[in-house]
Amino acid sequence: MYKLLTHNDLDGVGCGILAKLAFGPDVKVRYNSVASLNREIEFFLENDSTETYLFITDLSPNEENVNRLNEYYEKHGNIQLIDHHKSALHLDDCKWGYVVVEDTLGNLTSATSLFYEYLVSMNFLEANTALSEFVELVRQYDTWEWEKNENQKAHSLNSLFYLVSIDDFEETMIERLSSAEHFDFDAFEKRLLNMEEDKIERYIRRKKREIVQAKVRNHYAGVVYAESYHSELGNELGKEYAHLDYIVILNMGGKRISYRTIHDHVDVSEIAGHYGGGGHQKASGSILTDEAYKHYVLDTFPLESIQEDAKRNRYNVKNSTFGSLYKNRKNDILFIFPKKELWIVEKNNTEVKQSFSNFEAAESFVKRNFEAALVKDDLFVDYLIQEVKKK
Ligand SMILES: [Mn+2]
Numbered sequence: 196m197y198k199l200l201t202h203n204d205l206d207g208v209g210c211g212i213l214a215k216l217a218f219g220p221d222v223k224v225r226y227n228s229v230a231s232l233n234r235e236i237e238f239f240l241e242n243d244s245t246e247t248y249l250f251i252t253d254l255s256p257n258e259e260n261v262n263r264l265n266e267y268y269e270k271h272g273n274i275q276l277i278d279h280h281k282s283a284l285h286l287d288d289c290k291w292g293y294v295v296v297e298d299t300l301g302n303l304t305s306a307t308s309l310f311y312e313y314l315v316s317m318n319f320l321e322a323n324t325a326l327s328e329f330v331e332l333v334r335q336y337d338t339w340e341w342e343k344n345e346n347q348k349a350h351s352l353n354s355l356f357y358l359v360s361i362d363d364f365e366e367t368m369i370e371r372l373s374s375a376e377h378f379d380f381d382a383f384e385k386r387l388l389n390m391e392e393d394k395i396e397r398y399i400r401r402k403k404r405e406i407v408q409a410k411v412r413n414h415y416a417g418v419v420y421a422e423s424y425h426s427e428l429g430n431e432l433g434k435e436y437a438h439l440d441y442i443v444i445l446n447m448g449g450k451r452i453s454y455r456t457i458h459d460h461v462d463v464s465e466i467a468g469h470y471g472g473g474g475h476q477k478a479s480g481s482i483l484t485d486e487a488y489k490h491y492v493l494d495t496f497p498l499e500s501i502q503e504d505a506k507r508n509r510y511n512v513k514n515s516t517f518g519s520l521y522k523n524r525k526n527d528i529l530f531i532f533p534k535k536e537l538w539i540v541e542k543n544n545t546e547v548k549q550s551f552s553n554f555e556a557a558e559s560f561v562k563r564n565f566e567a568a569l570v571k572d573d574l575f576v577d578y579l580i581q582e583v584k585k586k
Contacts, residue, residue, distance in 0.1 A: 197222040198243060200235050202253035202306070205356045206337040209307030209330065210252040210277075212368050217320040226361055227254060229474060236260045240267055251276040253306035255283040265289060277313060279304040282464060282475050303338035328378040329368070339430065351380065351388045357423075358391060395424055399431045406432055406442075407498040408566055411490045412469070414440040414461065415563050418495045422446050429455025429478065436501060437555075438562035441466065443491050450483040452491065499524060502568035511575035514554040520575045521558075521567035528578070529567045531557045 199214045201207040203226040211224040225235055232254045239249055240263055255278060256264060268274050274291040286292035293313070295304050311330045314320035332349040335341040341349035356364050371378070380388065398421075406419040417439040421428055425444050432442045434457060441456040441463050452470070454463035456477050463479040472481020481487065502524065505511065511520050518532030530541040537550040538557040542565065551557035561567050 196244070196247045197250065198239060198247050199224045199250040199252065200227055200232060200239070200254070201251070202226070203228055203361065204253075204337075205353045206305045206307050206333055207253040208356065208361055208365065209305070209333040210250075210310045212365055212372070213307065213310055213314055213320065213326075213330075214250065215365070215369055216326075216372060217314050229254060229480065233257050233260050236264070240264075245271040245273065248273045249275070250310075251278075252310050253278060253280075255280065255286060261286065261289065264291060275313075277306060277309050279306055279309055280475050303334075303340065305334040305337040307333040307337070325372055325375045325378045329372055332378070342430075347392075348380075351392070353426075354388055354391045354395070355380070355384060358387065395427055398424060399428060402428055403432065403435055403503065404500060406436065406501050407495050408436075408439065408501050409491070409495045409498065411494075414466070416441055416443050416491070417501070418443045418445065418491050420445045420447060422448065425453045425455070426478070429453070430457060433457035435503075436562075438559040445483070445491060447483075447492075452481050452483055452487055454479045454481070501566065504569035505571040508569070508572045508575070510572045511570060513558065513569065517579075519554075519558075520570050520578055521561055521565075522570045522574070523565050523567040527565055527567065529561045529565055530578075531561060 197214065197218050199211060199222060201210045201224065207226060211226060214222045214224055227235055232251070233256060236251070236256050237260065239247075243249075251274075264274055268289075268291045276286055276289070276292045276294075278286065278292075278294045279296055280294075281296050283294045284296065287294040293309070295309055298304055307330050311320070311326070315322045320326075332346070332352045335344060335346050335349040336353045340346070359367070402419050402421055406417045409416050409418055415438065417432055417436050419428065419432065419442065421444050428444055429442050433439070433455060437457070440458060440461045441454055444453040444455065446452070452467070452472070454467050454474070456463050462476045464474045464476055467473055467479035467481040470481040470484050470487040472479060474480055483492075510517075513519050516533055518530055521529040521531070523529070528543055531554065532539055532541075533554075537552065538554050539550055540547045540557050540561055549560065551560065
């Protein structure tokens, strides 16, 4: 017998699908949240037969369970962990651990792509075109490579995953991958996915208007309430408000928080850790503790949402040698312009002390400290006329 403990997201379930294709009725698959994995490992160690071969994919056990698994492995063997998260690299030192973040060609890996290679190399599974295509879609979604490759199909696969139950998804995919020559969606799924992607877009647009900015401990956070589409939201809000260190997504019904960042200088697993949670550098989670409630809910409730930059300007644009004009709700006027090699910020016509080596740094300063947004062209033209008159 085989047992697979894996994550309950697309990459984790991709591993489950491969395991069932490889081992059929001889494998038991359990899908877990980050938090429930350790309970499952303890259950396995206490109850399962030592004959059962244990796979763990896309998730890391805590320190205590790493020690228990080490002891178990010395006595019985029969454990293989396969993961691709940087935060799991220490497990590569365990005899039962295999952790690869980047393959030899420099491509980011996913649990599904690593598990696929493993199963094929061990002759548990025969590689074929449809399978390889499916695995590559999962990998591109999980590593977010789909975005730069504009691989909408990878995004659609994840959308489909959340439209149906895990059981339905698993069953449909196993059936398709056992028979099809190429991996594709059927006509009904395609129509459904078009509607779903429109819905996600509208949802994200609304959240862009709801997000508030708060300085929490020593970082700038963007705080938003949402129950769905956390990966998409974390990424889109992070890019739209790149001056923020990270995005906090509050699920009030579930009393849970997701933390996301697009930046390399922030580690959201540390931030989640402060509130008793954990996860990875760019994606993590915690429960809504009293302290987290105070920081993210109570203290931010009176705040007004972040103002969006004017989008259709022709003259007042970013990174312009003529300067870029910003305004906040207190009516402070912020002007960013280049002078010699540097970028200068004027607040209400007075230069601030700091100067900046590039436009982005100057803009980030303006947005972090003054919460100002790029104004529309007409205000910019008025401003320039005033300036000319003064001279
Ligand atoms: Mn993964």
